Amino acid sequence: MRSRRKVVAGALGAVAALVLAACGGGNVASSGGSGSGGGGGAADANGVHNPSTEKGGTLRFANSGDWDSLDPADTYYAYSWDFVRLYGRALVTFKPGPGKDGTTLVPDLAESLGKPSDNAKTWTYTLRKGIKFEDGTPVTSKDVKYAVERSLDKTTFPNGPTYFNDFLDLQGYTTPYEDPSPDKLGLKAVETPDDQTIVFKLKSPFSGFDYFAQLPSTIPVPAAKDTGSKYKEHVVATGPYMFEKNDLGKSFSLVRNPNWDPATDPIRKALPDRIEVQLNVNADDIDNRLQAGDLDVGVEGTGVQPAAQGKILADQALKANTDSATVARTWFTVLSESVPPLDNIHCRKAVLYAVDKTGYQRAYGGATGGEIATSLLPPVIPGSEKFDTYPTPNNAGDIDKAKDELNQCGQPNGFTTGISYRAERPKEKATAEALQQSLSRAGIKLEIKPYPSGDYFKLYAGKPDFVKANNLGLLVYGWGADWPDGYGFLAQITDSRTIRAAGNTNLGIKDPAIDGLIDKALVTTDTPSREKIWVDIDKKVMDDAFVVPGVWAKGLLYRPPNLTNVFVTDGYQMYDYLALGTTRK
Amino acid sequence: MLVYVVRRLVAAVFLLLIVTAATFVIFFVVPRLGGATVDDLASRYVGKAGNAQDIHAIAVKLGFTDPIWVQYGRFLAALFVGADYSTGPTTVHCPAPCLGYSFINQNPVLPDLLDRLPVTLSLAAGAAVLWLVGGVSIGVLSALRRGSVFDRAAMSVALAGVSLPIFFTGLLSLAIFSYWLGITAPGGSFTPFEENPLLWAYDLLLPWITLAFLYAAGYARLTRAGMLDTMGEDFIRTARAKGLPERTVVVKHGLRSALTPILTIFGLDLGLLLGGAILTESTYSLPGIGKYSVDAIVNNDLPKVLGVVLIGSIFIVLANLVVDLLYAVIDPRVRLG
Numbered sequence: 001m002r003s004r005r006k007v008v009a010g011a012l013g014a015v016a017a018l019v020l021a022a023c024g025g026g027n028v029a030s031s032g033g034s035g036s037g038g039g040g041g042a043a044d045a046n047g048v049h050n051p052s053t054e055k056g057g058t059l060r061f062a063n064s065g066d067w068d069s070l071d072p073a074d075t076y077y078a079y080s081w082d083f084v085r086l087y088g089r090a091l092v093t094f095k096p097g098p099g100k101d102g103t104t105l106v107p108d109l110a111e112s113l114g115k116p117s118d119n120a121k122t123w124t125y126t127l128r129k130g131i132k133f134e135d136g137t138p139v140t141s142k143d144v145k146y147a148v149e150r151s152l153d154k155t156t157f158p159n160g161p162t163y164f165n166d167f168l169d170l171q172g173y174t175t176p177y178e179d180p181s182p183d184k185l186g187l188k189a190v191e192t193p194d195d196q197t198i199v200f201k202l203k204s205p206f207s208g209f210d211y212f213a214q215l216p217s218t219i220p221v222p223a224a225k226d227t228g229s230k231y232k233e234h235v236v237a238t239g240p241y242m243f244e245k246n247d248l249g250k251s252f253s254l255v256r257n258p259n260w261d262p263a264t265d266p267i268r269k270a271l272p273d274r275i276e277v278q279l280n281v282n283a284d285d286i287d288n289r290l291q292a293g294d295l296d297v298g299v300e301g302t303g304v305q306p307a308a309q310g311k312i313l314a315d316q317a318l319k320a321n322t323d324s325a326t327v328a329r330t331w332f333t334v335l336s337e338s339v340p341p342l343d344n345i346h347c348r349k350a351v352l353y354a355v356d357k358t359g360y361q362r363a364y365g366g367a368t369g370g371e372i373a374t375s376l377l378p379p380v381i382p383g384s385e386k387f388d389t390y391p392t393p394n395n396a397g398d399i400d401k402a403k404d405e406l407n408q409c410g411q412p413n414g415f416t417t418g419i420s421y422r423a424e425r426p427k428e429k430a431t432a433e434a435l436q437q438s439l440s441r442a443g444i445k446l447e448i449k450p451y452p453s454g455d456y457f458k459l460y461a462g463k464p465d466f467v468k469a470n471n472l473g474l475l476v477y478g479w480g481a482d483w484p485d486g487y488g489f490l491a492q493i494t495d496s497r498t499i500r501a502a503g504n505t506n507l508g509i510k511d512p513a514i515d516g517l518i519d520k521a522l523v524t525t526d527t528p529s530r531e532k533i534w535v536d537i538d539k540k541v542m543d544d545a546f547v548v549p550g551v552w553a554k555g556l557l558y559r560p561p562n563l564t565n566v567f568v569t570d571g572y573q574m575y576d577y578l579a580l581g582t583t584r585k
Numbered sequence: 586m587l588v589y590v591v592r593r594l595v596a597a598v599f600l601l602l603i604v605t606a607a608t609f610v611i612f613f614v615v616p617r618l619g620g621a622t623v624d625d626l627a628s629r630y631v632g633k634a635g636n637a638q639d640i641h642a643i644a645v646k647l648g649f650t651d652p653i654w655v656q657y658g659r660f661l662a663a664l665f666v667g668a669d670y671s672t673g674p675t676t677v678h679c680p681a682p683c684l685g686y687s688f689i690n691q692n693p694v695l696p697d698l699l700d701r702l703p704v705t706l707s708l709a710a711g712a713a714v715l716w717l718v719g720g721v722s723i724g725v726l727s728a729l730r731r732g733s734v735f736d737r738a739a740m741s742v743a744l745a746g747v748s749l750p751i752f753f754t755g756l757l758s759l760a761i762f763s764y765w766l767g768i769t770a771p772g773g774s775f776t777p778f779e780e781n782p783l784l785w786a787y788d789l790l791l792p793w794i795t796l797a798f799l800y801a802a803g804y805a806r807l808t809r810a811g812m813l814d815t816m817g818e819d820f821i822r823t824a825r826a827k828g829l830p831e832r833t834v835v836v837k838h839g840l841r842s843a844l845t846p847i848l849t850i851f852g853l854d855l856g857l858l859l860g861g862a863i864l865t866e867s868t869y870s871l872p873g874i875g876k877y878s879v880d881a882i883v884n885n886d887l888p889k890v891l892g893v894v895l896i897g898s899i900f901i902v903l904a905n906l907v908v909d910l911l912y913a914v915i916d917p918r919v920r921l922g
Binding site (some may be wrong): 153165280287502 | 592615619620625628629630631639642643644671672673674675677689690692697700701756759760763764771772773782867868870871872876877880885
């Protein structure tokens with residue numbers, strides 16, 4: 001999922017950070033980050049801060065940008081998927097629980113998780129009884145089917161994920177808005193034999209379909225109330241809150257939904273009476289207001305800006321109110337097999353041994369920015385294993401081993417190649433420079449080449465012809481998972497069959513063995529065995545020496561003292577918004 | 586006089602046409618020169634995982650597949666006669682003057698802009714009064730007491746004002762006055778004037794002062810230099826020789842002629858500000874046109890960018906027209922015709 005804050009605000013913040021750090025002598029990012037949920041403060045044994053069941057009060061969120069859309073069919077941010085559950089109920093969702101507990105899928109609108117049949121090509125869900133829309137109309141499986149149908153229409157809802165477009169057996173179906181059948185439910189791939197049952201039919205087996213069922217696209221939408229791209233102005237609620245006022249691009253507020261019945265909902269606490277969200281708020285101002293108690297949550301969940309980070313880490317009292325959330329995101333550098341001499345695996349291994357990972361970590365802000373990565377799969381993903389195929393002393397590189405690999409590669413004196421990064425990203429620039437410095441110790445010379453980030457994948461690093469023609473041996477990159485699972489993280493970046501002429505997300509990992517393992521994972525319905533396959537893929541990528549893993553990302557979240565029931569869920573890698581309450585009345 | 590105004594307005598319309606056409610060219614032609622295809626442009630408006638068909642469908646929906654002059658013609662047509670847009674299940678009519686719908690979130694542009702205009706107007710007007718009164722009085726006093734402690738102190742402060750960027754003074758003032766001392770409104774506060782004028786002024790006090798500080802500094806220096814020049818002129822000596830009170834000499838004779846260049850700059854500054862005080866609005870999270878334009882540019886949202894460009898140009902043109910008309914009032918030597 002995308003998680004970015006506005007470039008301009010970021011740039012301003014960076015400048016302000018420099019100035020403020022100089023003023024206060026603040027020691028930006030020098031102290032180590034704590035582990036997940038380990039920032040201190042009063043946490044109970046499960047890792048929940050200020051546990052409480054007390055209802056009431058107003059919870060105040062702010063967003064440094066605008067929402068991509070509040071429409072469940074048209075949103076693709078982790079924070080939005082976390083937040084949307086306050087007003088909508090998908091078939092399945094991530095359990096509101098601290099840490100690893102939050103990666104468990106639990107039924108929400110459905111009675112239980114999906115029941116696979118036909119070798120994981122057919123998935124059946126039964127809806128809970130008694131669930132109603134905010135106007136009191138009962139929710140039926142047809143409303144869910146309609147919601148999925150409209151999410152297929154990418155010209156009306158361009159922002160949302162395309163998993164249903166890619167996996168359902170659409171038979172040419174594109175949109176309910178041009179559906180000739182009177183009830184607009186003409187999609188054959190989704191069946192609703194009765195009002196409580198919904199059946200999904202896929203083109204190819206997919207063992208992790210429950211992850212698709214947790215997408216906001218399965219939140220029911222009443223066809224009669226659907227206004228297409230204007231539906232986001234008033235989404236009809238099924239969750240504990242409904243829209244009171246919605247001033248697009250500026251602010252919106254949610255109030256209790258009288259037709260939400262807690263008896264049908266075992267997972268939502270619904271503590272606050274009211275939720276207010278301000279949009280397009282200056283990112284540094286958000287941090288200030290969190291500390292001043294004028295605000296409860298920075299909704300994006302990406303952590304505080306560099307300016308506030310320095311201040312918070314230097315102050316023990318403030319630091320006690322922080323959580324260092326490990327994110328399902330890895331910053332890494334791809335080694336292009338198409339660029340000689342990196343076509344030789346020994347030359348790629350030479351790079352892996354020569355890299356000083358501590359420099360890579362410094363580029364991302366030291367320990368606060370993340371943990372040194374030794375493989376692609378981030379540790380927050382269930383089933384992931386920590387291993388290091390190319391261990392070096394203190395992660396600082398092993399020049400002797402690098403030279404040995406260079407000899408085997410037939411390049412004993414090293415070689416020269418290019419390294420690309422996204423020009424607008426100072427951390428990637430620092431990465432390229434750190435790699436240049438550490439690789440030069442083994443005689444590998446890097447020519448640094450920045451490209452505009454907007455077109456990085458369409459015209460430059462994601463375009464194989466360009467990479468080859470411009471001798472870009474190293475491609476600085478990063479990837480975040482749509483959800484914490486091997487498929488959500490690895491499929492888009494390691495499957496060589498997804499590689500096209502331009503606009504790639506897999507920048508050059510090509511191994512038929514990996515493709516075969518992916519296919520195997522897609523049909524393995526047993527979760528532990530499937531998780532094992534994704535680890536095997538992760539190991540294979542490292543054996544093939546296709547990437548230099550850099551950093552497993554972390555974000556420093558600040559938690560104002562009045563927030564209750566606060567914990568970082570590994571499901572979204574930020575605070576769980578379903579659980580939060582406030583003592584401020 | 587009337588002929589002059591009409592001629593200026595006709596020229597302004599042509600200027601607006603050229604400005605919007607240039608925006609179109611920058612948006613569509615420049616990336617094409619860099620090798621981007623129509624679908625590449627469209628892919629900016631599709632979520633992360635868009636496939637080739639979806640991207641092409643968006644390109645068609647947004648009209649990118651048509652030649653650029655057709656698209657520009659469509660933009661102009663919408664301005665004068667309105668246009669129809671599909672929301673999916675229905676088609677909505679966007680009445681003239683229609684600035685279209687955002688490529689990113691499909692919000693209509695004109696209501697959005699009009700919604701934000703009061704914020705920018707309030708910010709610019711309040712700050713303009715502050716800096717004009719503050720800057721000009723300090724400049725006059727400095728010029729009259731040239732070399733005094735006041736002059737030196739004022740000019741040093743002015744130098745600081747010109748040099749310190751808003752995102753520094755703004756964040757610092759928020760940190761001190763709003764969050765530490767708690768005497769001013771926190772960032773993101775705005776109350777419409779018609780709702781509560783007192784709260785309106787309270788919320789905007791800090792942004793006004795910060796913005797005015799930046800401009801007042803320049804105006805003070807400009808006024809001081811102008812006054813020093815004028816006060817040395819022969820007609821001032823004559824005025825004094827006639828036995829006029831010093832107050833009349835300074836205000837009616839000295840300041841009046843020193844004011845002409847200041848007015849010129851003021852027109853430009855105010856026009857630019859009305860088009861969006863980008864840094865101030867971003868720093869204080871004010872939902873004005875400046876903040877809107879930043880978001881539009883960052884997201885490559887052409888309809889929004891065009892809307893902001895259009896509004897900004899209109900304000901600059903109008904402000905300059907007003908200034909030119911005022912010349913005739915201030916300086917009797919100027920004749921319009």
